[in-house]
Amino acid sequence: MSALFLKILLLLLSTLFSLFVWVFVLPKVVYRRSLPGPRPSLIWGNTLEFARNVGRAPRVFHRFRDIYGRCYQVWFFYHRIAVLSDVEDVKFIAQTVNAPKATAFKRTLTVFGGRGLLIVDEKLHPTRRRVIAKHMHGDFMRHLHEHIRAQAAIWAKKLREAATRDEPLDLDKTATALTLDVICSAGFGRSANAQADLNEELPQAIARTMFELGRNVALYPFRNMFGWYLNPPLRAACDVIQRFALDAWHTRLTEPPEARQARPMDLLDVFLDAVGEGVKFDVLSEVVTFMLAGHETTAHSIAWTVYEVAQRPEVQQQIQAEVDALYGERTEFLLPFEDVARLEYLGRVWKEALRLHPVAATGTYRELPHDVQLPGTGYVLERGTKVLMPPYVLHRDPEYWPEPEAFRPERFTREAIAQRHPFAYQAFSSGPRNCIGQAVATHEAMALLGALYRHYRVQLACAPSDVAEFHDLTLKPQLVIGPRRQPHPGAGLPLRLSARSEVVRA
Ligand code: HEM
Known part of the structure; x- marks a missing residue:
């Protein structure tokens, strides 16, 4: 009996050992010299370096680039990732190869909301993208503008109250609520009411989900496998989001045809019509995807722009001269739709803020469908290699951006853009899987x-150095306090406002 037990135990131990060698050790030996990179430990790889720098992953990638160059490898446990930041390599992977999203990344995001456009399989992607993109301009942009106007009326009131009482206002928080209300009302015909109360179920659920998503992506595979099952609040948060999406969908299905005819088409109509025409669409996943991809990103980018401008009075004056010229005698809160695109200088400031603080700072994980030789750095990457192309790193490369840490809106004049490699700027990524919401985000940000x-x-209602970059799934401003620079719970970007002109009508 005991001999049998010993044999089984031995078999088990040798199986576990072989598995360990196969999964953790062998790949690190095989790929040891294929790319430069920090030395990985057998089990953790380089994960501990990122765990020690929670919220600062983009900085870690940037530091590694300074040491190992524009193509290096890092290990997350047994996952090997090639990190690229050469413009020709980025162009090749994003555009020529159009590398699909990595399976690990897709799995992590699927549990939260199915497979929307961001992670849908490469076979389904082109049709879905075409159907949605065809709609996201012209009438849709005008319709969006009306929703921004309606939701910004609540924001305008909050700004006015803060200015009148001379109280600090957390711009990042209020903009996050505003952009969530805008995407939900303009996209799906249903406001999230986040501005009314940020402690509402839906905004809370979204904040929790974004935070957990970031951690799961960073700590794949372990958090991915266990995090979901051991984290009931997270599952509850996802239920809340899905319920909102389902409610919006059901309300739409029971809408009388006359009401449907009387209003402009929105994103939910596009998804539902496409299903009606036989396009393989997962309506629920798309609603969740657009809801999550389409608000925090814009809100943090607005906050970063304001953060940079607040430190430069001359830039603020130039923006004010531009907006004053366009507003003229108008007393409304927002500019009319047509005038928003005429804010040229502000547009340059926004692009420069997104260069320094690209909210999709690390980009998304891709996976190579075949062996490739990179045209820029010359390295050969094997089929199945996971690839990251962090805009945060690319945007700080002195060869493409002289004195990269300096804030200079003039980098985005027409002449300056024409002289630069088009792939040096990746705030919205490039190629067939770039950001479909770029025009939406830009219009919304310019208007607000x-x-x-x-x-x-x-x-700023604090010293500039009291605001730090914090990266979970997106790069957000975070107020830090004390000598240890602890994140201030719930605070993003505190501002002081003083009124320049009276708002008569929203
Ligand atoms: C400043 C704001 C925004 C930034 C910086 C941003 C950035 C990005 C980036 C970098 C990607 C590509 C990710 C990749 O490489 O896989 C992306 C994809 C995407 N974005 Fe945005 N985004 C913003 C706003 C929006 C908005 C407002 C929407 C919705 C209206 C949106 C919806 C999407 C979707 C659906 C995708 C997936 C596209 C596809 O795979 O075809 N984004 N975004």
Whole structure:
């Protein structure tokens, strides 16, 4: 009996050992010299370096680039990832190869909301993308503008109250609520009411989900396998989001045809019509994808722009001169739709803020469908290699961006853009899987920032160094306190506002 037990135990131990060698050791030996990179430990790989720098992954990638160059490898446990930041390599992977999203990344995101456009399989992607993109301009943008106007009326009131009482206002928090209400009402015909109460179920659920998503992506595979099952609040948060999406969908299905005819088409109509025409669409996943991809990103980018401008009075004055010229005698809060695109200088400021603080700072994981030789750095990468192309790293390369840490809107004049490699700027990524919401985000940001600078003089309510970059799934401003620079719970970007002009009508 005991001999049998010993044999089984031995068999078990040798199986576990072989598995360990196969999964953790062998790949690190095989790929040891294929790319430069930090030395990995057998089990953790380089994960501990990232765990020690929670919220600062983009900085870690940037530091490694300075040491190992524009193509290096890091290990997350047994996952090997090639990190690229050469413009020709980025162009090749994003555009020529159009490398699909990595399986690990897709799995992590699927549990939260199915497979929407961001992670849908490469076979289904082109049709879905075409159907949605065809709609996201013209009438849709005008319709979006009306929703921004309606939701910004609540925001305008909050700004006015903060200015009148001379109280600090957390711009990142209020903009996050505003952009969530905008995407939900303009996209799916249903406001999230986040501005009314950030402690509402839906905004809370979204904040939790974004945080957990970031951690799961960073700590794949372990958190991915166990995190979901051992984290009931996270599952509950996902249920809340899915319930909102389902409710919006069901309300739409029971809408009388006359009501449908009387209003402009929105994103939910596009998804539902496509299903009706036989396109393979997962409506629920798309609603969740657009809801999550389409608000925090824009809100943090607005906050970063304001953060940079607040440190440069001359830039703020130039923005004010531009908005004043466009507003003229108007007393409304927002500019009319057509005038928003005329905010040229503000557009340059926004692009420069997104260069320094690209909210999709690390990009998404891709996986090579075949062996490739990189045209820029010349390295050969094997089929199945996971690839990251962090905009944060690319945007700080002195060869493409002289004095990269300096804030210079003039980098985005037409002449300056024409002289630069088009792939040096990756805030919205490039190629067939770039950001489908770029025009939406830009219009929304220009309209809101234009209104902010028209009506208020804006100052930081803290020292610039008290605001740190924090990266979970997106790169957000985070107020830090004390000598250990602990994150201040729930605070993003505190501002002081003083009124410049009176708002008569939203
Ligand atoms: C400043 C704001 C935004 C930034 C910086 C941003 C950035 C990005 C980036 C870098 C990607 C590509 C990710 C990749 O390489 O796989 C992406 C994809 C995507 N974004 Fe955005 N985004 C923003 C706003 C929006 C908005 C407002 C929407 C929705 C209206 C949106 C919806 C999407 C979707 C659906 C995808 C997946 C596209 C595809 O795979 O075809 N984004 N975004």
